[in-house]
Amino acid sequence: xxxxxxxxxxxxxxxxxxxxxxxxxxxxxxxxxxxxxxxxxxxxxxxxxxxxxxxxxxxxxxxxxxxxxxxxxxxxxxxxxxxxxxxxxxxxxxxxxxxxxxxxxxxxxxxxxxxxxxxxxxxxxxxxxxxxxxxxxxxxxxxxxxxxxxxxxxxxxxxxxxxxxxxxxxxxxxxxxxxxxxxxxxxxxxxxxxxxxxxxxxxxxxxxxxxxxxxxxxxxxxxxxxxxxxxxxxxxxxxxxxxxxxxxxxxxxxxxxxxxxxxxxxxxxxxxxxxxxxxxxxxxxxxxxxxxx
Amino acid sequence: xxxxxxxxxxxxxxxxxxxxxxxxxxxxxxxxxxxxxxxxxxxxxxxxxxxxxxxxxxxxxxxxxxxxxxxxxxxxxxxxxxxxxxxxxxxxxxxxxxxxxxxxxxxxxxxxxxxxxxxxxxxxxxxxxxxxxxxxxxxxxxxxxxxxxxxxxxxxxxxxxxxxxxxxxxxxxxxxxxxxxxxxxxxxxxxxxxxxxxxxxxxxxxxxxxxxxxxxxxxxxxxxxxxxxxxxxxxxxxxxxxxxxxxxxxxxxxxxxxxxxxxxxxxxxxxxxxxxxxxxxxxxxxxxxxxxxxxxxxxxxxxxxxxxxxxxxxxxxxxxxxxxxxxxxxxxxxxxxxx
Amino acid sequence: xxxxxxxxxxxxxxxxxxxxxxxxxxxxxxxxxxxxxxxxxxxxxxxxxxxxxxxxxxxxxxxxxxxxxxxxxxxxxxxxxxxxxxxxxxxxxxxxxxxxxxxxxxxxxxxxxxxxxxxxxxxxxxxxxxxxxxxxxxxxxxxxxxxxxxxxxxxxxxxxxxxxxxxxxxxxxxxxxxxxxxxxxxxxxxxxxxxxxxxxxxxxxxxxxxxxxxxxxxxxxxxxxxxxxxxxxxxxxxxxxxxxxxxxxx
Numbered sequence: 001x002x003x004x005x006x007x008x009x010x011x012x013x014x015x016x017x018x019x020x021x022x023x024x025x026x027x028x029x030x031x032x033x034x035x036x037x038x039x040x041x042x043x044x045x046x047x048x049x050x051x052x053x054x055x056x057x058x059x060x061x062x063x064x065x066x067x068x069x070x071x072x073x074x075x076x077x078x079x080x081x082x083x084x085x086x087x088x089x090x091x092x093x094x095x096x097x098x099x100x101x102x103x104x105x106x107x108x109x110x111x112x113x114x115x116x117x118x119x120x121x122x123x124x125x126x127x128x129x130x131x132x133x134x135x136x137x138x139x140x141x142x143x144x145x146x147x148x149x150x151x152x153x154x155x156x157x158x159x160x161x162x163x164x165x166x167x168x169x170x171x172x173x174x175x176x177x178x179x180x181x182x183x184x185x186x187x188x189x190x191x192x193x194x195x196x197x198x199x200x201x202x203x204x205x206x207x208x209x210x211x212x213x214x215x216x217x218x219x220x221x222x223x224x225x226x227x228x229x230x231x232x233x234x235x236x237x238x239x240x241x242x243x244x245x246x247x248x249x250x251x252x253x254x255x256x257x258x259x260x261x262x263x264x265x266x267x268x269x270x271x272x273x274x275x276x277x278x279x280x281x282x283x284x285x286x287x288x289x290x291x292x293x
Numbered sequence: 294x295x296x297x298x299x300x301x302x303x304x305x306x307x308x309x310x311x312x313x314x315x316x317x318x319x320x321x322x323x324x325x326x327x328x329x330x331x332x333x334x335x336x337x338x339x340x341x342x343x344x345x346x347x348x349x350x351x352x353x354x355x356x357x358x359x360x361x362x363x364x365x366x367x368x369x370x371x372x373x374x375x376x377x378x379x380x381x382x383x384x385x386x387x388x389x390x391x392x393x394x395x396x397x398x399x400x401x402x403x404x405x406x407x408x409x410x411x412x413x414x415x416x417x418x419x420x421x422x423x424x425x426x427x428x429x430x431x432x433x434x435x436x437x438x439x440x441x442x443x444x445x446x447x448x449x450x451x452x453x454x455x456x457x458x459x460x461x462x463x464x465x466x467x468x469x470x471x472x473x474x475x476x477x478x479x480x481x482x483x484x485x486x487x488x489x490x491x492x493x494x495x496x497x498x499x500x501x502x503x504x505x506x507x508x509x510x511x512x513x514x515x516x517x518x519x520x521x522x523x524x525x526x527x528x529x530x531x532x533x534x535x536x537x538x539x540x541x542x543x544x545x546x547x548x549x550x551x552x553x554x555x556x557x558x559x560x561x562x563x564x565x566x567x568x569x570x571x572x573x574x575x576x577x578x579x580x581x582x583x584x585x586x587x588x589x590x591x592x593x594x595x596x597x598x599x600x601x602x603x604x605x606x607x608x609x610x611x612x613x614x615x616x617x618x619x620x621x622x623x624x625x626x627x628x629x630x631x632x
Numbered sequence: 633x634x635x636x637x638x639x640x641x642x643x644x645x646x647x648x649x650x651x652x653x654x655x656x657x658x659x660x661x662x663x664x665x666x667x668x669x670x671x672x673x674x675x676x677x678x679x680x681x682x683x684x685x686x687x688x689x690x691x692x693x694x695x696x697x698x699x700x701x702x703x704x705x706x707x708x709x710x711x712x713x714x715x716x717x718x719x720x721x722x723x724x725x726x727x728x729x730x731x732x733x734x735x736x737x738x739x740x741x742x743x744x745x746x747x748x749x750x751x752x753x754x755x756x757x758x759x760x761x762x763x764x765x766x767x768x769x770x771x772x773x774x775x776x777x778x779x780x781x782x783x784x785x786x787x788x789x790x791x792x793x794x795x796x797x798x799x800x801x802x803x804x805x806x807x808x809x810x811x812x813x814x815x816x817x818x819x820x821x822x823x824x825x826x827x828x829x830x831x832x833x834x835x836x837x838x839x840x841x842x843x844x845x846x847x848x849x850x851x852x853x854x855x856x857x858x859x860x861x862x863x864x865x866x867x868x869x870x871x872x873x874x875x876x877x878x879x880x881x882x
Contacts, residue, residue, distance in 0.1 A: 034432070082619040088432050089361040093561060094618050096363075100554055100611040104604035112603060217550075221443070228436050266447040269440040276437050277425040492743050492752075499729045499740045505691065506727035510792050511715035511744035566731065628731060 006254035012138040014247030015145030020219040021226035021242025023196035029169030030189045033091040039216030040102030045201035065198040072194030114212030311632045312486040316479045342474035343535045349481040350528030352571035359501035360431045364438030367445040370548040372411040372530025373537040377462045379407040385464040392454040404468035408534040415530025427518040449545040461544030469538035558614040564624025569631040585609040640703035643796040648697035657683045658852045672843030673832045679849040689721045720794035726785035730774030741791025763787045778805045803835040
């Protein structure tokens with residue numbers, strides 16, 4: 001039984017994961033790094049929320065985004081810049097270590113138990129629209145996603161730095177030859193990914209009311225997979241794939257029979273594997289993969 | 294002609310020098326620890342040796358193919374659960390897993406045989422799942438294998454009837470002594486060495502260095518990677534069995550992200566591209582982890598008293614791994630063998 | 633002068649056109665490499681020589697055209713398949729397996745012929761001796777001096793016992809004496825191993841004495857196919873080279 005509520009849920013969560021995917025894909029585009037530590041950014045934002053959830057709303061949001069951006073820039077400067085020219089596997093492992101550092105650092109200071117956070121409780125109100133009962137939160141999520149994606153799109157197409165980020169994504173060597181400076185483009189991409197990580201954290205926490213060290217793991221895992229199956233270096237593909245994977249995960253929860261529903265993650269991962277096997281370069285491959293002989 | 298004689302005659306003795314040295318080195322350390330350390334140290338030694346089996350197994354794929362697999366712990370899980378199903382006494386199985394088919398419930402196998410079978414099951418699983426993945430680019434393959442790990446994890450946590458889900462399968466008899474572990478560590482090192490110097494291993498290492506140039510000498514890569522996958526899955530599967538026989542319980546969390554992280558860190562610190570690196574890295578990282586773990590419950594630094602610091606061991610390993618990647622990415626051994 | 637095309641025994645490129653997005657690298661190029669012949673492929677930088685070799689060896693798919701190896705259409709096949717069918721190549725940047733030893737580089741190639749390990753090692757050693765590398769057998773390939781690296785690249789290509797060998801700038805980085813030795817080596821390779829050899833190079837000290845036929849490309853098209861003496865005085869070839877001042881016909 002396809003309930004409209006289920007569809008709204010799916011689309012809403014899909015949007016969230018699309019944001020996460022874009023955050024990861026941006027950095028992959030400019031640096032060939034699949035940033036596993038993006039989950040750490042989400043975690044830090046979420047814990048930030050816990051710390052200042054009592055502040056007025058605009059301040060809360062500002063601080064959360066600020067934390068994410070600062071953390072992202074710090075991450076780039078301290079951990080990733082020294083290994084910038086390493087091969088992709090080394091970069092991936094490095095991001096894995098950074099992620100573990102963040103998570104275990106937090107656990108060391110605050111323990112591994114989660115915290116309950118009540119943030120924006122008004123969002124959990126339901127209201128009626130055209131006969132449907134929707135959570136405010138879903139609307140806000142959809143709205144935020146749309147606004148952020150549109151803003152990013154504008155930045156990437158209308159600003160100089162955005163253009164440079166896209167150029168580097170398509171062909172890093174050519175971009176360098178054309179004068180694009182890595183020391184500008186890469187931190188900019190990290191900053192953008194920070195801006196994208198914070199809302200994911202905020203909306204996740206608003207939805208579940210719970211903050212725990214592993215909160216960023218599922219989004220980053222999906223973002224991971226989305227970046228690869230969307231076509232490496234393809235920002236739009238990653239967003240689309242993130243959206244599909246995110247909404248699929250939720251949709252399966254509703255549509256699968258009881259017994260199979262618990263395995264829905266396995267189905268999603270299985271689907272990803274099938275896509276990879278069918279189209280090894282991703283669904284919308286860029287020329288990124290081709291190495292010149 | 295002189296080169297012929299040198300290459301032919303000396304080569305056989307020379308060829309075995311490295312694995313012999315590694316095995317003897319490990320055995321020497323093991324003996325020393327057993328002789329001079331207390332009983333508590335003995336359990337840690339066994340754990341370290343089991344880690345060694347797993348990391349050497351991981352190296353057999355990662356080091357030779359150059360693909361940093363994030364999913365190989367799936368094979369550890371498959372091996373561990375298989376081993377448990379074979380060695381937990383039937384009456385216990387009946388209690389813990391009432392829905393288990395009679396054939397599986399009555400299954401009772403001697404631990405050494407069970408370990409081998411566990412390895413074979415893991416290799417079989419790898420064969421089915423891995424074949425289509427070996428065509429992918431190194432990065433895509435790494436992530437695809439990670440997806441496989443997640444699938445195995447989900448199944449392990451949900452298929453309560455076979456695995457007891459999050460609670461884990463208890464009742465595994467203690468079958469991993471330090472000598473069992475040492476024996477298997479020797480086998481793993483020998484197998485890894487045999488593979489990397491074999492014709493498949495050599496051709497795979499060429500593809501790791503330069504895939505395009507490898508194609509120009511007829512290396513198709515896919516088949517070679519597949520063989521590496523099977524060999525590594527077998528060794529890691531045995532490692533999973535040994536782990537089960539040590540902890541006497543198999544649970545999904547034991548072969549998921551933390552284990553993936555730790556084993557990759559061991560490989561990275563030692564040097565991903567050499568067998569010596571796998572061995573050394575395991576020893577180093579394990580030592581660091583143990584030291585940090587002992588500090589987790591708090592310690593005194595002069596007048597300062599630091600209380601509980603959970604996760605310090607993983608934190609320390611992450612920091613160490615990151616430092617190595619920044620300062621010396623090819624690891625302590627620089628990717629070279631000791632001999 | 634055109635060699636009579638014995639298509640069933642030769643390596644043939646028919647009507648090869650390669651279009652990379654906005655750039656047309658090759659336009660309707662034909663090439664025939666007959667058994668046991670030494671063919672030179674010359675032209676200014678950007679003429680398409682390496683692209684043509686990439687097409688022949690399977691690294692680049694032609695937009696149009698076919699590649700025939702001893703009569704069989706191999707156009708869609710992978711490079712490693714073509715190696716099994718008797719085709720080998722070296723690379724402009726040598727592309728050695730840097731972390732492996734000199735011996736392992738060649739041994740890996742010999743293994744492609746299907747022989748056992750010890751036999752492969754023996755053949756690899758004798759091949760290396762022929763290229764003067766027997767003293768460096770255990771060294772890591774990445775640490776060799778440039779000239780040795782180039783020779784190793786050629787030796788490795790030979791290891792697979794090809795009937796058609798494509799050499800991409802084997803003389804780059806060699807001095808006067810070494811290029812002279814290279815000419816002798818390549819000729820000896822053809823005489824002893826019986827393979828056909830295609831040589832791309834800019835160094836006319838190597839091309840002129842070595843090649844029986846020379847094919848000249850410019851801007852992705854064939855502008856001349858002739859014997860060395862005729863090529864030397866061909867107006868189109870001279871014009872192409874004068875157009876790019878950096879290369880001179882030495």
